[in-house]
Amino acid sequence: MTGVRERARVATTAEIMRLAREQLAVDGAAGLSLRAIARDLGMVSSAIYRYFASRDELLTALIINAYDQLGAAVEDGEKAVRRRSDFVARWRGATHAMRDWAIEHPAEWALLFGTPVPGYAAPQDTIPPASRYTLVLVTILTDMSAAGHRHDIAVPRSTRADLARLRTQLGTDAGDSSLLVGLTAWSAVMGAINLELFGHLHNVVETPGALFDAVVEQHGRVILGTVRDGDPS
Amino acid sequence: MTGVRERARVATTAEIMRLAREQLAVDGAAGLSLRAIARDLGMVSSAIYRYFASRDELLTALIINAYDQLGAAVEDGEKAVRRRSDFVARWRGATHAMRDWAIEHPAEWALLFGTPVPGYAAPQDTIPPASRYTLVLVTILTDMSAAGHRHDIAVPRSTRADLARLRTQLGTDAGDSSLLVGLTAWSAVMGAINLELFGHLHNVVETPGALFDAVVEQHGRVILGTVRDGDPS
DNA sequence: CAGATGCGAGAGCACCGCTCACATTTCTAT
DNA sequence: ATAGAAATGTGAGCGGTGCTCTCGCATCTG
Numbered sequence: 036m037t038g039v040r041e042r043a044r045v046a047t048t049a050e051i052m053r054l055a056r057e058q059l060a061v062d063g064a065a066g067l068s069l070r071a072i073a074r075d076l077g078m079v080s081s082a083i084y085r086y087f088a089s090r091d092e093l094l095t096a097l098i099i100n101a102y103d104q105l106g107a108a109v110e111d112g113e114k115a116v117r118r119r120s121d122f123v124a125r126w127r128g129a130t131h132a133m134r135d136w137a138i139e140h141p142a143e144w145a146l147l148f149g150t151p152v153p154g155y156a157a158p159q160d161t162i163p164p165a166s167r168y169t170l171v172l173v174t175i176l177t178d179m180s181a182a183g184h185r186h187d188i189a190v191p192r193s194t195r196a197d198l199a200r201l202r203t204q205l206g207t208d209a210g211d212s213s214l215l216v217g218l219t220a221w222s223a224v225m226g227a228i229n230l231e232l233f234g235h236l237h238n239v240v241e242t243p244g245a246l247f248d249a250v251v252e253q254h255g256r257v258i259l260g261t262v263r264d265g266d267p268s
Numbered sequence: 269m270t271g272v273r274e275r276a277r278v279a280t281t282a283e284i285m286r287l288a289r290e291q292l293a294v295d296g297a298a299g300l301s302l303r304a305i306a307r308d309l310g311m312v313s314s315a316i317y318r319y320f321a322s323r324d325e326l327l328t329a330l331i332i333n334a335y336d337q338l339g340a341a342v343e344d345g346e347k348a349v350r351r352r353s354d355f356v357a358r359w360r361g362a363t364h365a366m367r368d369w370a371i372e373h374p375a376e377w378a379l380l381f382g383t384p385v386p387g388y389a390a391p392q393d394t395i396p397p398a399s400r401y402t403l404v405l406v407t408i409l410t411d412m413s414a415a416g417h418r419h420d421i422a423v424p425r426s427t428r429a430d431l432a433r434l435r436t437q438l439g440t441d442a443g444d445s446s447l448l449v450g451l452t453a454w455s456a457v458m459g460a461i462n463l464e465l466f467g468h469l470h471n472v473v474e475t476p477g478a479l480f481d482a483v484v485e486q487h488g489r490v491i492l493g494t495v496r497d498g499d500p501s
Numbered sequence: 502c503a504g505a506t507g508c509g510a511g512a513g514c515a516c517c518g519c520t521c522a523c524a525t526t527t528c529t530a531t
Numbered sequence: 532a533t534a535g536a537a538a539t540g541t542g543a544g545c546g547g548t549g550c551t552c553t554c555g556c557a558t559c560t561g
Contacts, residue, residue, distance in 0.1 A: 044539090079542065085538075149466070151466055193478050218479055219460075229381070230455060
């Protein structure tokens, strides 16, 4: 069944990815060197290609792994909120888990959400893990909708078609306003994390996470703010 | 005065930067190759180092140039608004100029706001051009304050010190709430542009600029929304 | 006009991703 | 059990990278 080779293969593959993540943390995605990994492994450089056909393939594996880690972290952060009807608390839980993960794994965050590697096109396999963390946010909106919350934000005509497609694609019945509220909140949170992680807050907001908190709270207010009917908790 | 050497030097330097920008647009920051530039210039690779001591130095020149371009674009976009008391229009003008510039110069945008180049620390010279585009946004807040607008957003205690420092640093008399509104709006706009430019809206919002518009409009509403006294135009 | 300075050429160093022919080891099917 | 197939590691090599150094020529300055 599990022969010598099979076990050795998964062990080596795992070791390569471990070393790659280590390198990623030190030198960033651009500094990822297959030769250096081989050296650390005590292998000759060409042997690496038995495990990953190319640098891009290793990159893909790292990206998928990172998306999965992030997804799990966000899921956990959101699930930790006991009062499931406290949607703002769930929003806080999810987004703070995002930021925490980003701060803990800055290189991996940069790999996912920073400058795309030129010449590299992410294959289809990255899509499901990539949508995992976003699904958490969508679920909050879905649950709000189920609880009778209705958002009331102006929806530009140009977004109607996209929002309709999104709704069926995500299998949610949140309204256009709700989806738009979610998207803009997502946008703001991603912006805040990127600004902080990429060093654009130096000499602006030194207190770590202060801007992030403000963004989360403000959009949390918007998320619950424009309630029409239902339960205005 | 302007000897043969002097003129040749500025011409060569300019040509190097032109070719570098060209390369940047094609291959991104990671693909910037001094050797390729030298080749295009009909020079031997080592000659480049007479003009730029290192790849990093060329990068710095490109960054400063890009910040200046962006700054000019945003300034123009904001100045084009005639009714100076229409603050949302000015906000729209500035932010849309940002996005337009980003779409026109994606590689340069990535250079400024994408993953920081590992091992590269931006020197002090980049700070003034970097703050140019932000100053436009701050000016809008300052003018709103002068016009009697007061924002009324909850200000987390943790941000008080930062906001106070920012106020004197920027020479504005916008209140804490106003500054925070500006920062979160900035954050959201940067996030929307990055998401769009870095390809995270594929299968999400296909209509170009739709999410961006929504973000700008929503924060435009927030910018003017929570008015306490003064002129509620 | 002589010395100082600027500049391009060219060789060279250490690294990179990747390919290929070849030897060795392990698995599989007869 | 054994022969052939498949997987794996080796080492040389190709063309590319950023960067350093020396050398000789052109230009500028006292």
